[in-house]
Amino acid sequence: MIPLSQLPVEEARSVRIILSDIDDTITTEGVLTASAYTALERLQRAGFLVIPVTGRPAGWCDHIARMWPVDAVVGENGAFYFRYDRQRKKMEQHFWATPEELRQNRARLDAIEKEVLSSVPGSALASDQSYRLADLAIDFCEDVPPLPEAEVDRIVAIFERHGAQAKVSSIHVNGWFGDYNKLSMAKTLLGDVFGLDWEQARNSVVYAGDSPNDEPMFAAFPLSVGVANIHDFEHRLKHRPAYVAKGHSGDGFAELAELLLAARG
Template sequence: MTAFQNVRFILTDVDDTLTYESSLPAETFQALHDLREAGYIVVPVTGGCAGWCDQMARIWPVEAVIGENGAFYLRKDEQGHVHYRHWEDAAKQKQLQQKLLSLAADALQLVPKARLAKDQAYRLADAAIDYNQDVSGITKEEVAKIVSVFETAGANARPSSIHVNAWFGSYNKKMMALKLLKDCFDLDAEKAKEQVLYIGDAPNDEPMFEYFPISFGVANIRKVWDSLHHRPRWVTQSSGGYGFAEMADGLLSGDMTSAKFSLA
């Protein structure tokens, strides 16, 4: 339990980390409530769109939400008002997004089976190409082609478990997480390494796995294990939201043993 005794913050991916087969299990939502009641500060860190993040910030038992792979964070104040903090100013953000959408059109010509994500209209900064949400049958090689279109143009592109998210700028999940922790909780980057637990499942979580020593993957991360340069330290026995609930139960009970979680 020594590694976990200073943990105050739970930062978590959403798709296929909190969810399971596109749904949020009751056990997972209860785990979020239980962690909050125990005094942990829970922050979803997702590639998900601004519209989805706004709903999470308003309704879920979380303290803040980081969206679109770090383009912004949202936090609800004591009066229930949600405030946005963006990495870029709004005008520049919109200009860059239009360039990304043009690149997305090029990528879709190379991989016609892929689609622009259905939530694209609710995104503020990035472009998201669906390769495994409402479409299927797209190979790893085709995903790599999509990524290459954006990277060749100087953009960042990272596959989540369902989308390829692309953006221009120096931010990522880690950079915005450190900014939020400093802005809202006065936690500096070095102390964050002791006080933050991160849990995720996909290549776009690698900056978090690399930076935070206390890191988990839910069991379905094994599907992409060989492609990861930076891996979590522990892996749960269960997949998706059930793996998250398993981690939360271990943390709350004080039983974070090797019998429950495997070292990566």
């Protein structure tokens, strides 16, 4: 990973779209700081498309799409995208699964939840689970004392034994049924809403993230950036970001924003 300060100006100037994880990438220790929020607002006002791509739930994503200075949001690790049309005052929603598939998958996830909570002491249902529509989030350090890495791996193994996908974020293990992830829904959003084919997207996007559930995005986009805390997960990553910020979490995101704004002039 190359220090972000060494990103060529010409490469920074090619960026038109900022896709970014939220937890510990835009936020810092669970808090959306003034500097990170200001970075989002400055980027959007400068004409960039700004799109969070997160594991957070549908309930939160409705709020983010409506009230943050963003152009859309991908949530629950790719289960859907939401876009709020401010002129028409209408929320646009697109889901990977049908309502019936979501209902069937929830029953299967409920069984996994029971097994994880009974088998992995110290784990807990994520506090935002009641706002989720498509996935199951198991907390291993957000609102509980941090679990050892071996216990996090046990949670992943239980999901996978049931045939579910499982991804580790900086705070949760997220699991779901369906052949999608952050990347597949981001591609759908960029094509459906913004009319970008894949080559256009790859050459105009920067992705910022911090943890293993960002790997599909790191692998897909030539210009990808990890905030400094990506080093905590480096041993888990097969695909690392091309660049790494000096700043941790939201400070790293603000560092990226400043660089892009300066390059645009």
